[in-house]
Amino acid sequence: MGFLIVQFLTGLSDASGLFLVACGLSLIFGVSRIVNFAHGSFYMVGAYLAYYLIGYLPLGGLSFWASILISGLIVGLIGILVEVLLLKRLYRSPELFLLMGTFGLILVIQDLSRWLFGSEDLLGPRCPGLDGSIDILGTLLPQYDLALIIIALLILLAIWLLLNRTRWGILVRAATEDREMLAALGVNQSLLFTSVFFLGSFLAGLGGALQLPKGGADLLMDLNVIAGAFVVVVVGGMGSILGAYLAALLIGELSAFGVLVLPQSTLVMMFLIMAVVLIIRPYGLFGKGKSGEYEYDEKTSAPIQPASERLKLAGLGLLLLVLLMPLFAGDFQLVLMIEIAILALSSMSLYFMMGPGGMISFGHAVFFGGGAYAAALLVHHLNTPMELALFFAPLLVGLLALIIGWFCVRLSGVYLAMLTLAFAQICWSIVFQWSAFTGGDDGLLSIWPSDWASNRIVFYYLTMTLCIGGILILRHLVFTPFGYTLRACRDSALRVDSIGINLKRHQWFTFALTGFFAGLAGSIYVFSKGSVFPDEMAIPRSFDFLLMVLLGGIEALSGPVIGSAAFIWLHDLISRIHFWQLILGSIFIFLVVAFPRGIAGFLDNRFGRIFSNHIGPRA
Amino acid sequence: MLAVNSLNTFYGKAQILFNLTLAVQAGEIVALIGRNGAGKTTTFKSIMNLVPAESGKISFKHQSIYHLPSYKICKQGLGYAPEDRRIFTKLTVMENLEAGKQPPRRDFKPWTPEQLFELFPNLAEKRHQDGGTLSGGEQQMLTIARTLMGNPEMIILDEPFEGLAPMIVKQLARTIRKLKDQGVSVFLSEQNLNVARLICDRAYIIHRGSIRHESPIDTLSSDQYEKYCSV
Amino acid sequence: MTTILSIHRLSKSFEGIRAVNNISFDLNEGELLAMIGPNGAGKSTCFNLINGQLVPDSGSIVIFGKKINGLKPRHIWRLGVGRTFQITSTFISMTVLENVQMALLSHHGRTLNVVRKVQNLFMDESIELLERVGMADQQDRACGTLAYGDLKRVELAVALANNPKLLLMDEPTAGMGPKERSRLMELTAEIVQTHRIGVLFTEHDMEVVFKHADRIIVLNQGKLVAQGCPEDVRRDTGVQEIYLGREEAARLEKII
Structure with missing residues (x-):
């Protein structure tokens, strides 16, 4: 007693x-x-x-x-x-x-x-x-x-x-x-x-x-506590102080007693509580209505236009450069290019969800890392060849995204974003704590490409084909009825409902698509690195993707690609310096102050006339 | 009292106000009449610096308020009640009034909630109710009452009658006239000439972002109105 | 004459307050029916019950002989019910044309298509709809840049995209100039006549109501207190007392 x-x-x-x-x-x-x-x-x-x-x-x-x-x-x-x-x-x-x-x-x-x-x-x-x-x-x-x-x-x-x-x-x-x-x-x-x-x-x-x-x-306190604090705020209801207290209490108590039943369940416990509460009460225990909505900024809402001839030419030039790269670039540059392409695909899939979809995800790493782990586990436990792993891993992640998305699309705005973080954290803790199956903190090693693709240049072309292909498919989707419907859902939930569109279903499929392509990126990534660790699913990784998308700006379709390239280039440039986080952080702060519309948005503003079609007046 | 000179305002790249010039004297009720999209709301928002103007002069009581932060303009004695009401829905009626409260002004008896409840009897019985539970007409009254709590010498009312039932329009018009008797100047916008005639002393007609006509309300002809305000 | 919409003993309460209290009325094809009443009379609630945003506590709503209680707005739309909103609700990141295309994509069940480009889909139909409301010349403008009256017309085109037999319009002329108002209502009346559809609308502008409505129903405190042709409603002393006021009623005589 x-x-x-x-x-x-x-x-x-x-x-x-x-x-x-x-x-x-x-x-x-x-x-x-x-x-x-x-x-x-x-x-x-x-x-x-x-x-x-x-x-x-x-x-x-x-x-x-x-x-x-x-x-x-x-x-x-x-x-x-x-x-x-x-x-x-x-x-x-x-x-x-x-x-x-x-x-x-x-x-x-x-x-x-x-x-x-x-x-x-x-x-x-x-x-x-x-x-x-x-x-x-x-x-x-x-x-x-x-x-x-x-x-x-x-x-x-x-x-x-x-x-x-x-x-x-x-x-x-x-x-x-x-x-x-x-x-x-x-x-x-x-x-x-x-x-x-x-x-x-x-x-x-x-x-x-x-x-x-x-x-x-x-030094780990900051991220450890912020995840918990998010959960408390969301469970209690945004802006409710009493709600925050009760939510903290609920989580504190369930963790205290959960430890007795399942000693390693604390992390999972916290996020499970959040998932359950949000499903029953979408705005948290004491949350009222839509105070957590992101209002879509009118400035970001000019109609999209298909690529102009000049932009197509520029794209073609870039593609040519990518194709010819192995002729003059060294191994190091190729590795860098591979990484950029993979992360560009992953952030393009996040962009698809955030830009046209209007759904912000704080947990994108769950799909990227999920893809990496799915492929690695297939290889490690079933000796699956690379080709099959690259095929099945994205499908498995797509399935995972369907499960996660089923919960998330019930919410919107910040609540949705925080729920994605919660699910990412649950998956991360499972991977982290289930060492027997996933290798835990030690990760999974020796995940190499098949023999035919183990040559650096062959692997380079394989990666480029899959990643650029994926990016182009995602880009094409924006112009299809599905992409338009998604934007319609973002613009006015009221209006789509009144023209017979099932908003949640479209958003749900978007999760699956996002998961599939991020999963594809992740599974290529694991073969390029040869190993995978839980870090690939952790919060900082999710933030990386968020940063790549934001760095590029969510107004421009080319944003994620530019953003990933800039991010990796920056990261590579300064990560050898002692206090590189200080520098990187300062750069981010400088960038948001200097270019409030993102790099691509800035370029579009400055040089937009060169590449735009001028179909109609722009908003 | 309020003088606006050659005001130009843009939304993004689109120019909304063109060299707009007008003035309101102390103790007047002046209407800004124009159809939707003529620039009435933008005029008010530019005066309050909620939408900063690109160029021009705005003075209130002989002091420039051009590009002053909104809260300082309010503190000078210029109150603003927006067209979309914008009461604080999760605050009670009393709390809404408190949010509008400003320190008393010299030579000016400060408004108290009790006085305002006399002016707007409907609000009195709902003083502890959340603003969001009020009906449209009551919200409109609360908006005005809240602005009065700042003890303004002049009050700007953006389409105060929009969406109100005919009976309520009458009631509100009487209240606005009472305000004038208490020494508050009123500058309001309206689309409907008949309604403007009920209460105003003078009117400006605004069309495509500039003033096209100005006259006492009695001599404002329907033709003038038709010319600019009917589509 | 065919009955399109039939409301029978409809009720809805919020926290103990009966917002809509035992209301019954019918709407026939080819008819413009106005719903008026003071603020808080229950007009919006009644509207939202019919369009599926709210679920009634009791009573029935029958559209084209089918009881629709508890159906979602998107299912009600599929039955052939179009609607416009008090505060316009369009897709602001799209052009006028794309807004209408969106409605047509949904009507034809193509929203999950991931192969074709929207650019080439249902162009003729969309332009035809825009011509009907007089917006074809502005088809490439972004909805975010339109004047309010034009937005209302785009909404009307969107609402007509699925060939509705019933149109629900919540304060269709709010925020428009006097002449713009009658033009929109004339347009609506014309569409009602040519397509034999029924329109239910709420409105605060009494001139619009008494000039254009075929029939008027009056709500007060959740109850239906009067219904009939404009002249009868105008003369109704009860309506004068709670809503119109005597002077307004006298003034309206000229309009009818």
């Missing part, structure tokens, strides 16, 4: 930290519509700051609590800095570019932390006065866990009062609905945004600092 109570309280205390992070994320999203990927980084910085402050502050017993509070405040100030210097410039850009900017921040903060705090995992100090345990019916519970539970409840109460009983709270809630109107009513929304950003970042920093005695500080 005592054991169960202690287990319950442990779950509750685990929930507390998660709640603080999620609560800040939710507040910021509600007011500014920014899905702040870097929120987890604030949490990490909070933990590091507290660690060092506790060591330095000469306040005796008080220094622990003072350090935690000060860390929160410093992180809040960092939040202000980020908001004022970076995000303010991006409020008028499409939301996807904000995502890219905040992702750049993750990389920058990651490397800055490595530089400032070192890359060793730090063990948290104990809380003076609360370092003992209490005995609950024979089982021990750390006193600090109880303190965390109480602190989280107090903060929940404080925020609720702040939002519902103060003028500031009313303005924040009003801004959540209609910012422009609020400005016309005399409210300085810029100041309001900054204040909300401060509060949200403060809560994240506080959360990180508070969990220090329980979990310490390390």
Whole structure:
């Protein structure tokens, strides 16, 4: 009995930290519509700051609590800095570019932390006065866990009062609905945004600092906590603070007890809860209506036009270059080209889903990595030859995409995006934890092409045929009735329903197509590398694809290809430098500030006249 | 009081307003009449800097408000109630009013919710209801009441009568006249000449983004109206 | 005369409030039927029940002799029901022509086609539809750049794409100038006559209603309080009291 109570309280205390992070994320999203990927980084910085402050502050017993509070405040100030210097410039850009900017921040903060705090995992100090345990019916519970539970409840109460009983709270809630109107009513929304950003970042920093005695500080905290925080926000309902608390509680408790039944199930558990809740209540426990929708930016909605003669010529020239490449390029360039082609196919399939489909995926790596694993497993367990593996792996991923898509198309906007992340995370944890079948962390090795294709140049041509073919098929799809229908679904769900179109069915098939082509890319990838590791399915990989699409810009059909080429070129250029993440992140941030429509969008803007047909006036 | 001079505004590459010039005196009710797409909403949004103008001059109480942030324009005493109402649907009526509240102005008795409930009796009984549950007419009234909470000296109403039942139109027209009696100038847009005649002192006719005609409402002939406002 | 739409004892409540309360009426072919009433009278709810966006609590909706309670909007469309929206809803990333093509693609069951290019599909039919509403000369413009009145006409063309026998129009003239309004309604009346279809529309502009409707039904607080030809409705003292007001009713006499 005592054991169960202690287990319950442990779950509750685990929930507390998660709640603080999620609560800040939710507040910021509600007011500014920014899905702040870097929120987890604030949490990490909070933990590091507290660690060092506790060591330095000469306040005796008080220094622990003072350090935690000060860390929160410093992180809040960092939040202000980020908001004022970076995000303010991006409020008028499409939301996807904000995502890219905040992702750049993750990389920058990651490397800055490595530089400032070192890359060793730090063990948290104990809380003076609360370092003992209490005995609950024979089982021990750390006193600090109880303190965390109480602190989280107090903060929940404080925020609720702040939002519902103060003028500031009313303005924040009003801004959540209609910012422009609020400005016309005399409210300085810029100041309001900054204040909300401060509060949200403060809560994240506080959360990180508070969990220090329980979990310490390390460089993986940012991505680990952000996935959890997303889940909490989505399960609780965007913008609902009470919902965030209950969702954190639900996840904390189910993990605490889930561990007893299936020790390795924690990760899967969290995402399963999310999937189940969203299927029953698409907008989360306390979510109301469509507040999580992405509004499609009108600027991105000019009618598409078939390629002009000049663009076709340019494409032909590029194709020729690709074909002749082995004549003059070295092995290294060929390898690079192979990688670009593979990733271009994969991001083209993501583009198909995001651009014409209007569905944003945070978990595209599940299809790419899925393809790689499907092929590798076929080879490893069944000795399947490469040709068959390349045929069956995409089909298997297409099937997987049908399963995932069946759930996802019930939702839309940010909710859909987060559900894709959840499914990707489930598949990743299965691959990671089921070592007997998948090789776990060690991956699967020695997956080589058949003999005839093992020559570098032959493999080069094989890759180019499959990838360029795939890209052209996806491009063609955009111009077919299916592609048009998909865009129609994106433009107006109301209208497609009233002309007899089954929106969900078309979106569902889009998932399958996306899965198939990303799976194809993944299966070629595994043969080009000879091995596969769980990283190919992990969150950072998904973000890579998102970045490639965004880098190219989602207005132009050529965007994904240009984006992947730029991404890989950049990556290759700087990944040998010591703090390359810092540089890469800064480049992303620079790019979103300088080219808010993506590279291809920028080129189109600048040189569009050269390549456009001018059928009609452009929007 | 409000003077707009040679205003040019673009949406993207399309020019909407062409050298638009007009003025509203203190204590007047002025109508901006024109058909849909003539540029009425854009005029208002440009004045409030919600759609920044490309060139021109806008002054309010002899001070330039051109390209001032919207919230500062509001603080100068120029209130704006948009055509699509845009009340905060998840806030209660009282909270909506609070969101519009601004510090009192010198020489000006600040509005209180109670006074506004006298002006708009329908809202009084629903003060603790969420804005989203109100009917269209009530939402329109809340929009105006909310703007009044900012104690404006002049209020801009974009098509306040659009979509209201004939009975409600009458009621709202009476209320707007009362506002004038309390010293608030009103600048509103309308498509229908008959409705404008009910309450306005003076009218501008806007067509294709510029002012084509200006006269007191009594002398505005139907011909003038027909010429620009009927399609 | 054939009955196209038959509503019988229809009711729908939201959180205890009866938005639509026991309403019955019929619509015949070749008829323009207007539904009017004060804000919150239940017009939108009634509309959304008929087009399938909402599911009724009780009562029946019969279209062409088939009970459609609980059918989804897209299934109701397939029965031959077109509709236009109060706030226009078109595909803004497409041209005028492509909007109509989209409706035709759906009508002909071709939306899953992944082989042919849309460019060459149903061109003649689309242009013919656009000619009918007078938009053929603007077929290549992006819908995002059209004037409001033109968008309404595109919507009408889209609504006509599946040869509907019943047309549901939610405030068809909202946001249009006076002459534009009557032109759209005249166009609608003409289509009603030539194709013998029935139209049910809601409208706030009383001039439009009393000039163009063949018959009017009046809702108030969820109930049907009057129905009949424009003249009868205008004279109805109950309607004057809750909705029109006496002056407006007097003014409307000239129009009818």
